[in-house]
Amino acid sequence: MPDNLIIQGPEKGVLLITLNRPQALNALNTELLGELSAVLDAAEFDTEIRTVVLTGSERAFAAGADINEMAARDLVGILEDPRVAHWQRIARFPKPIIAAINGFALGGGCELAMHADILIAGENARFGQPEINLGIMPGAGGTQRLTRAVGTALAMQMALTGEQISAQRALQAGLISEICPTELTVERAIQIAETIASKAPLAVRLTKEAVHKASDTDLATGLRFERHAFTVLSGTADRAEGLKAFQEKRKPKFTGC
Numbered sequence: 001m002p003d004n005l006i007i008q009g010p011e012k013g014v015l016l017i018t019l020n021r022p023q024a025l026n027a028l029n030t031e032l033l034g035e036l037s038a039v040l041d042a043a044e045f046d047t048e049i050r051t052v053v054l055t056g057s058e059r060a061f062a063a064g065a066d067i068n069e070m071a072a073r074d075l076v077g078i079l080e081d082p083r084v085a086h087w088q089r090i091a092r093f094p095k096p097i098i099a100a101i102n103g104f105a106l107g108g109g110c111e112l113a114m115h116a117d118i119l120i121a122g123e124n125a126r127f128g129q130p131e132i133n134l135g136i137m138p139g140a141g142g143t144q145r146l147t148r149a150v151g152t153a154l155a156m157q158m159a160l161t162g163e164q165i166s167a168q169r170a171l172q173a174g175l176i177s178e179i180c181p182t183e184l185t186v187e188r189a190i191q192i193a194e195t196i197a198s199k200a201p202l203a204v205r206l207t208k209e210a211v212h213k214a215s216d217t218d219l220a221t222g223l224r225f226e227r228h229a230f231t232v233l234s235g236t237a238d239r240a241e242g243l244k245a246f247q248e249k250r251k252p253k254f255t256g257c
């Protein structure tokens with residue numbers, strides 16, 4: 001059992017992962033990232049798990065990489081940093097991840113939130129890339145994913161000043177898709193996750209991949225991927241079931257085939 005995570009479910013296709021290092025505001029040390037990576041390894045091939053909700057506490061989603069751990073690493077330690085593989089593992093998880101963000105999402109915490117496919121936040125959420133205050137810079141996508149999400153102007157301001165933005169500003173900028181009352185953030189994320197979990201899994205998987213292509217490639221390549229993925233789905237039993245259920249005016253029963 002992981003020490004730094006609370007795992008609940010799967011229930012109705014949703015696995016709930018709660019970061020649980022309250023003494024350090026969920027700072028992401030190697031151990032925690034390793035546990036998260038191992039849970040996702042298992043979740044990828046568990047057909048009972050269709051979506052993942054990732055959350056922290058009301059005070060902090062995560063306050064960044066563990067600064068004490070980072071302070072102990074020299075140049076070679078950074079080059080051989082095992083956390084890199086954990087971050088890559090999170091990034092290539094094929095099922096949708098919904099981040100339910102309350103409190104601080106700073107540095108690696110903001111970057112972890114941006115590894116999710118849907119970000120929703122409580123009214124008290126604060127986002128920032130404060131690495132510049134430590135004499136470093138973002139190292140897990142903060143210059144790339146943030147820029148794609150909110151544009152160069154705001155990303156540059158956040159990364160160069162280290163200043164935090166509110167949930168309201170994050171919504172306005174397109175970093176998150178919804179704001180909820182803080183105590184309802186996780187509930188709302190689970191609701192979204194359950195809705196997605198009720199859809200045809202292969203269609204969900206390919207849709208996630210196709211939407212990510214929009215920021216990973218040029219338009220022609222993205223459109224080509226979309227056309228191929230659409231064609232692949234035409235061979236699935238779930239497509240036949242979805243269309244038939246509509247014609248028969250009933251709810252579809254998807255099987256993942």
Ligand code: DAK
Pocket residue numbers: 023024025027063064065066067068081083084087104106107108109130131134138139140
């Ligand atoms: N690391 C370790 N401990 C932390 C922490 C962190 N990032 N953030 C908070 N804590 C600890 C505090 O030290 C304190 O511990 P005690 O003193 O009680 O033992 C406890 O959590 C409560 O924090 P505070 O007392 O400071 O609480 P406040 O409400 O006053 O302030 C705060 C909350 C979030 C504003 C403040 O704690 C803060 O500024 N924290 C640091 C935020 C930060 O600078 N984050 C960025 C870290 S750098 C990479 C991947 C990722 C990264 C790098 C490389 N590769 C794959 C190569 C990421 C880098 C980063 O994230």
